[in-house]
Amino acid sequence: MTASTLSAHHVGITVNDLEELLAFYRDVLGLTVVDRFAVGGDAFADAVGVEEGRAEFAHLEAGGIRIELVEYDPEARGSPAAGLNQPGATHVGLAVDDLEAFYADLPESVSTISEPRTTESGTSILFLRDPESNLIEVLES
Known part of the structure; x- marks a missing residue:
């Protein structure tokens, strides 16, 4: 057990097309974009376990919860089951x-x-x- 107290920071969604999804969450759902940035380099690639990985991020405000949309390069292949009743569904x-x-x-x-x-x-x-x-x-x- 650690002496540090955890608190929620964001909910992340990995996407294929950041611009398309950003437009949906902003324009259709009405969320506010609060940050956009890119991260790469060896430390990031090691931390996320994606060889030579880099990513583009967009953070949106959703009433006290931050939603993070992230598009990776290289793009991953395959996806989890889409049904709500499937283990690992989100x-x-x-x-x-x-x-x-x-x-x-x-x-x-x-x-x-x-x-x-x-x-x-x-x-x-x-x-x-x-x-x-x-x-x-x-x-x-």
């Missing part, structure tokens, strides 16, 4: 005041798993996919 959870209004304002090009639904716990949720099929849960707070 998603980003975002909250809105009015889920029905959020859903109604989504562009037709945005793929959703279903219309908004209220679960037996009383939470209204909606799952959608970004342009690279990463899952995003939007729930009513």
